[in-house]
Amino acid sequence: MSPLGDENEGRPVANIKSQIKRNKQNEVARERNKTIKSSVRTAIRKVREAVAAGNKADAVELAKDAKRTLDTAVSQGVLHKNNAANRKSGVDALVNNL
Secondary structure, eight states, X not given: OOTTOSTTTTSOOOOSHHHHHHXXXXXXXXXXXXXHHHHHHXXXXXXXXXXXXXXXXXXXXXXXXXXXXXXXXXXXXXXXXXXXXXXXXXXXXXXXXX
């Protein structure tokens, strides 16, 4: 561990100014993507829990919210549109099988 802290622990350290900037930008984007992906997983998990409980009314509302969250992730470039479409299809299948 370096005396300056372990900010770059396990990562290559760039010497080029543009690459240092790029690394900072990538880190910011990674954190932003992590929060969006987490909210997508949470929304889908809530739908699954409602389906498991057999609560169709809640499941329909939560599915609507999950699909909105997926669309937001696509518009922000976190998920590919086909990936979101497959996940929305899976959510709909869960709710329709209730």
